[in-house]
Amino acid sequence: xxxxxxxxxxxxxxxxxxxxxxxxxxxxxxxxxxxxxxxxxxxxxxxxxxxxxxxxxxxxxxxxxxxxxxxxxxxxxxxxxxxxxxxxxxxxxxxxxxxxxxxxxxxxxxxxxxxxxxxxxxxxxxxxxxx
Amino acid sequence: xxxxxxxxxxxxxxxxxxxxxxxxxxxxxxxxxxxxxxxxxxxxxxxxxxxxxxxxxxxxxxxxxxxxxxxxxxxxxxxxxxxxxxxxxxxxxxxxxxxxxxxxxxxxxxxxxxxxxxxxxxxxxxxxxxxxxxxxxxxxxxxxxxxxxxxxxxxxxxxxxxxxxxxxxxxxxxxxxxxxxxxxxxxxxxxxxxxxxxxxxxxxxxxxxxxxxxxxxxxxxxxxxxxxxxxxxxxxxxxxxxxxxxxxxxxxxxxxxxxxxxxxxxxxxxxxxxxxxxxxxxxxxxxxxxxxxxxxxxxxxxxxxxxxxxxxxxxxxxxxxxxxxxxxxxxxxxxxxxxxxxxxxxxxxxxxxxxxxxxxxxxxxxxxxxxxxxxxxxxxxxxxxxxxxxxxxxxxxxxxxxxxx
Numbered sequence: 001x002x003x004x005x006x007x008x009x010x011x012x013x014x015x016x017x018x019x020x021x022x023x024x025x026x027x028x029x030x031x032x033x034x035x036x037x038x039x040x041x042x043x044x045x046x047x048x049x050x051x052x053x054x055x056x057x058x059x060x061x062x063x064x065x066x067x068x069x070x071x072x073x074x075x076x077x078x079x080x081x082x083x084x085x086x087x088x089x090x091x092x093x094x095x096x097x098x099x100x101x102x103x104x105x106x107x108x109x110x111x112x113x114x115x116x117x118x119x120x121x122x123x124x125x126x127x128x129x130x131x
Numbered sequence: 132x133x134x135x136x137x138x139x140x141x142x143x144x145x146x147x148x149x150x151x152x153x154x155x156x157x158x159x160x161x162x163x164x165x166x167x168x169x170x171x172x173x174x175x176x177x178x179x180x181x182x183x184x185x186x187x188x189x190x191x192x193x194x195x196x197x198x199x200x201x202x203x204x205x206x207x208x209x210x211x212x213x214x215x216x217x218x219x220x221x222x223x224x225x226x227x228x229x230x231x232x233x234x235x236x237x238x239x240x241x242x243x244x245x246x247x248x249x250x251x252x253x254x255x256x257x258x259x260x261x262x263x264x265x266x267x268x269x270x271x272x273x274x275x276x277x278x279x280x281x282x283x284x285x286x287x288x289x290x291x292x293x294x295x296x297x298x299x300x301x302x303x304x305x306x307x308x309x310x311x312x313x314x315x316x317x318x319x320x321x322x323x324x325x326x327x328x329x330x331x332x333x334x335x336x337x338x339x340x341x342x343x344x345x346x347x348x349x350x351x352x353x354x355x356x357x358x359x360x361x362x363x364x365x366x367x368x369x370x371x372x373x374x375x376x377x378x379x380x381x382x383x384x385x386x387x388x389x390x391x392x393x394x395x396x397x398x399x400x401x402x403x404x405x406x407x408x409x410x411x412x413x414x415x416x417x418x419x420x421x422x423x424x425x426x427x428x429x430x431x432x433x434x435x436x437x438x439x440x441x442x443x444x445x446x447x448x449x450x451x452x453x454x455x456x457x458x459x460x461x462x463x464x465x466x467x468x469x470x471x472x473x474x475x476x477x478x479x480x481x482x483x484x485x486x487x488x489x490x491x492x493x494x495x496x497x498x499x500x501x502x503x504x505x506x507x508x509x510x511x512x513x514x515x516x517x518x519x520x521x522x523x524x525x526x527x528x529x530x531x532x533x534x535x536x
Contacts, residue, residue: 035234037217039209040226040272040354042263047151049198055188064187073166077134080176081183088180102504103303105150124187128134129143131164131308131365 056124059085063093065122070102071130078128095122132156132186134179136164141362142306149260154195156186164308221276226354228346228374235275243271246284248516255288256295259302261357265291269355270347277347278339280529282325282522286344286403289511290315291351293405300506304407305352306363311407312372313348314438314498316486318391319401321513322379324523326530329379331490334411336375337531345375370409376498378488384443385487386450393456394510404484404510406436408498415493419445421452424495425459429466431497436506437483439463440496446487460485484508 056062066082068074075098082094097118100109107115119125135143137159147155162175176183210220217234221227233239244251244267251268258265270287279287294301294313304311317327328338336342358364366373382389391402416427424445433439441449441459449459460480467478489496500506516522 031215032213034212035214035217035236036208036211037221038207038235038237038240038268038272039205040221040235040269040276040350041205041209041224042258042261042265042269042355042357043205044261044263045257046200047149047262049151049153049200051196051198052152052154052156052191055190057188059184059187071165073162073164073172076166076169076172077160077162077176080172081134084176084180085183088184102502103300103307124132126132126134126183126187129139131136131139 053124059089059092059124061091061093062089062123063095063121065119065125066094066096067099067106067125067127068096069099069127069129074099074128074130077130078126081126081128132158132183134158134160134183136160136162138164139365142365145260145363149262153198154191156195158182158186225359226350227276228349228353230346232276233278235272239275240268240271243275243279243281243284244268245518245522246271246281246516247288247514249288249514255291258291258294258352258356259358260306260363263355263357265295265351265355270351273350273354274343274347277343277350279343279347280325280339280526282526283340283344283347285321285401285513285515286315286317286325287347287351289403289513290344290348290405291355293403293509293511294352294356296509298507299405299407299509300504301407303504304409304500304506305356305358306365308365308367309409309501310366310368310370310373311409311500312370312376313345313352314372314406314408315344315348315377316390316404316438316484317377317379317401318382318389318404319396319513320399321401321515322382324519325526327377327379329381329488330384333378333381333488333490334376334496339529341377341379342375345377349373349375372408372411376408376411378440378486380486381443381488384446386446387456387487390484390486391510396510396512401513401515402510403513404508406438406498406500406508407506408436408438408500410497410499410501412497412499413494414497416445416495419448419493421449421454421459422462424448425454425462426466428459428495429463430468431495433463433467433478433483433497433499435482435502435504436500436508438496438498439483439485440488440498441485442489442492442494443487444491445495456485481507 066078068078085092100111133143140157140159143157160175160179162172166172218231249267253267255265325340327340352358380389392398396402416424464478
């Protein structure tokens with residue numbers, strides 16, 4: 001009888017172990033059982049950080065870049081920014097750069113060099129994403 | 132400086148930080164997203180003009196000049212406590228999906244790692260937007276949390292690898308307002324070995340493999356990729372498919388060769404094919420003749436990338452009439468109306484897959500990835516561990532057995 005009970009106990013344990021996704025919860029005894037759990041949050045490699053370019057003392061006579069992404073509101077928004085800035089600063093110059101591809105960072109497109117040259121030529125840039 | 136709808140300010144800050152420029156000045160506006168109303172844009176810019184000028188002229192702070200790296204403490208052990216407290220802690224940290232989680236103890240994770248021969252520190256990919264390192268261990272931790280089994284690890288590892296393939300356009304779809312969700316199609320012998328449901332109700336809850344694998348992918352995207360709802364994942368309405376959208380091709384009941392063989396894999400290979408639909412519809416064909424079925428598929432308005440799911444009975448109708456899978460696809464391409472907003476040049480053969488799945492019934496499934504993006508289906512062969520047969524045997528009987536009533 002003792003041997004039969006042992007076999008039954010082993011069988012019952014095996015069923016629990018197989019049916020539980022992990023041994024840890026199979027070992028749960030009470031609601032007060034404590035679990036030491038690992039973090040699911042991933043590590044990242046540090047990336048070099050860059051500060052912002054110095055701000056302008058005035059917008060008078062400055063060359064302001066207007067960058068519009070692919071979304072349909074972006075260009076009308078930059079158009080309106082341009083209109084309002086020119087009203088307020090008649091000597092301001094503006095230059096538009098329209099994004100090359102939907103949802104692709106401009107520096108990863110075939111126009112990355114043209115974009116970099118454009119940005120470098122501006123005193124400041126206002127970007128609109130249309131969202 | 133950047134102008135964005137005020138609901139996207141956090142997203143913009145996260146994106147600029149991810150590019151190494153945490154100080155970018157972001158100005159939230161009242162302009163509706165993708166606004167087409169001139170008055171809306173004018174009033175929004177009118178209200179923002181002073182702040183736009185200030186963003187360009189206000190002197191930089193010390194932090195804006197020289198941003199400092201904020202080192203995140205990354206303890207391996209995140210928490211110790213009861214099941215309830217663990218769940219509450221993870222939920223508050225934003226590491227969950229709203230449902231109870233399974234505790235990823237070292238013991239449970241070690242068991243999960245029996246599903247792969249890769250070392251636990253092996254980096255499968257870096258997932259956007261945070262470029263989190265998807266190590267085998269982190270994938271296993273999230274898999275445990277989702278209630279997955281070690282036999283699901285090969286699918287998860289291959290899926291993470293597929294997500295990192297730029298062809299999926301995961302970078303856009305996982306965070307975009309359109310709420311695209313990762314769709315996983317499983318092919319090959321692994322389907323039966325891990326009990327993927329390929330038949331009745333395959334996309335409904337109730338099967339551990341379909342549900343837990345999909346759930347694990349969602350947690351991996353969130354906790355490893357760092358796509359958090361309302362910050363990086365800007366899905367406007369969201370998508371229940373982000374809980375789980377995992378389907379196996381019903382190869383046993385299909386009269387045609389399965390998708391992975393079409394793609395050049397061997398019948399004995401097991402694969403996962405990934406793409407991002409953001410719509411799922413089910414449609415009754417007008418007729419069940421081959422022409423009626425194919426005509427109904429053509430009329431679904433397929434555009435961009437799509438997956439058509441043909442039930443076994445309909446596939447047999449095609450086969451009995453001598454139609455090959457390719458002939459069905461050719462018919463759909465030829466007869467599909469040119470839908471607005473799709474890719475240029477109309478529907479092409481490579482724009483959609485046709486797979487056989489599901490159970491008895493009359494419905495045609497249609498998974499649609501809206502938008503004109505240059506995305507593609509990405510398929511990966513699963514790498515099985517040496518102990519695979521033993522592992523499969525361990526979970527062979529872990530299937531639902533319903534009582535009769």
